[in-house]
Amino acid sequence: MTRLLDLCSLIRSKNAGPFVLTFDFMCRDREAYELLRAAQVLTPQLFADLYGADPAQVLVVHHDRAQAVKVSFPRPVRQGDVHDSDSYGGQQYAPLVDLQVPAPPG
C-alpha cells in the first residue's frame, strides 16, 4: 500500500486569505501524479470527515502542468480568531501525510 507521502514531494496547508484554508499536494513525478489522480482519495468527503468542512464547499482541482492536486474550503474559524490554533494554517495537513492511496486496478 502506498502512502500520500510516497507520492508527494511536498504536502502543504496554508491560508488563501483569512477565510479559506488550502492544501497543496505536489507530486514527485508524472507517474505519482497519475496514480494519485486515478486513486480519487482526495475527495470532498475526506476533508469533511477530517476538518468538519461542508463537502459542497470543498473545491478539488487537479493541476496537470504543476503535477499537483489542490484542495480548498472555508476555514473552520477565521484566521487569528480567539480559538484559531493555527494562524497560518501551516500544520493542518498533518493527518494526510500517511493517508493510504490504493494502487490502480490491474
Next chain:
Amino acid sequence: MEIRILAPTGALGAGFRAESLERGVAMLPHVIACDAGSTDSGPYYLGTGEPKLSREAVKRDLRLLLKARDSLRVPLIIGSCGTSGRDVGVDLVAGIAREIAAEEGLRFALALVYADQDPAYLTERYEQGRIRPLDPAPFVDLDTLTGSQVVGMMGVEPIQRALTQGAEVVLAGRASDTALFAALPHAMGADPGLTWHMAKTVECGAACAIPPGADGLFVHLREDHFDVEPLDPSSRLTPLSVAAHTLYENANPYLITEPSGVLDTTDAVYTALDERRVRVTGAVYRPGDTYTVKLEGARLVGYQTIAVGGIRDRVVIEQLPKLLPMAQDYFRAKISDVFGGRVDPDDVDIDYRLYGQDAVLGPLDPDRDRPPHELGVLITVTAPTQPIAHAVATFVAHISAHLPIPQYDGLASTIAYPFSPPETDRGPLYQFTLNHVAVPGDPYEMFRTVHEEVAP
C-alpha cells in the same frame, strides 16, 4: 516590444542578495517593484497599523532599491507599505525613504498612494448595496464595518496615474501584489493575459525558484510570451516550479481575480528555455463587468493574557478531561465573586490548549486519544480589557497549578510553569471582519495620492 521587470524580493524587508540586485540592474529593467505586506501574518497588523518586519530590515532593502532606481532612472513601485498597507504604514516607509535620501544624497519625485477607507464612505456604499460579500464572507453590519480599520486593495490604475503625474518612486498603501508589477506593462499596452500572469509569477520573488529563497526574479515580457529567471545565478526555475507557483496561497490555481477582471491560466504553457529560465505563454485575461475593490478589515475584540506550562504526571494527564470543565465552572463563579458582578463571565474566554494531545488540530484530531507522556499547556484568557484579562489569568494560573486530583490527598501540584510570573500580557486581539468588495464609482475614488519632491 520588450518590457523588462525586476522583482527584487518577495517582500520589502524580507531581504535579497545585493549581488542579485546588481545582476538585475545590469539587465536594464523598465521598472523595479515589490510588495511590503499582506494579510498572511494575521489581523494584528491591520488592526494596529504596526509593521511585521523591522525598520532596520526595511531600511536595508529600501536603501539598495532606491540606489538601484537612481542609477537606472526607472520607477520603483512598492505596495502594501508597512505590512497592512494602512496610511500609517505608507508614512512609515516614506519616512525611511526620506532618511535614506538624506544619507545617500538621492533626489526623486515621490508619490504616496493611501488606501485607508473612511467610515462615512463605507457607510454610503453599504447603504447603496455596493459592498458585496465574497465567498465565504462573515456577516457584516454597519457597526462592524465602521468599527473596523478598513483598507481597500488598489489595482493598477492609481499607481499608473501617479506615474503619469511624474512619480519616480511610488509608495502605495494596500495594493494587489500583482498590480505593482502589472502597472507599467499594462500602461505600455502589453498583452493583459501575459502581463497579469507574469505579475502573479513574480509577486513572491524567488519563492518559486529551486531552491526557494529570499531573492528576486527578472522578466522579459514580449508580444506573445514572457521569460522569467532567478537573479541568483546558483538557483533555477523549471516549468514545473513556475506552474506550481500558481497554487501558492490561492483557492483556485487557474482563476485569479483582479479588480478589473479574472486571469485564467488554464491554457498556460510553460517551457524550459535552458536549465534555469522558463518561457510562459497562453494565459488569458477576462475583463469583468464591474470594477471591484477588495476590502480588508480588522477590529479590536479584546485583550489577552497567557500562561505556558507543562504536565508530566500521567495521573494528572488522565484526570484533565474531568478537571478542566470543572475548573471552567469554578472560574465563572470566581469572576462574578472577585469583580463583584462588574465583569460578566460570558465576556471572558478561558482557553486551554493541550500540546501533545490535540492543540494544533482540535477535537477532530484523529490521534487525540493516544496517551501522551507529557503535555504542553497554553492557557489563554481573553477579556474586554487588559487589566481584567490579567487579573483573571493570575487566578486561573494559580488554580491550574493546584487542581484537585482524586488519587492524591492534600494540595497537589499539577503544572510546571517555566516562568515567574507564569502569566504574560499579550496585548490586544484583533479579528478580520471583511471578505468583501466595494463597487466604487471609478478605480481612483477610494485612494488618495500625495506628491512630494524628495531631496537630500
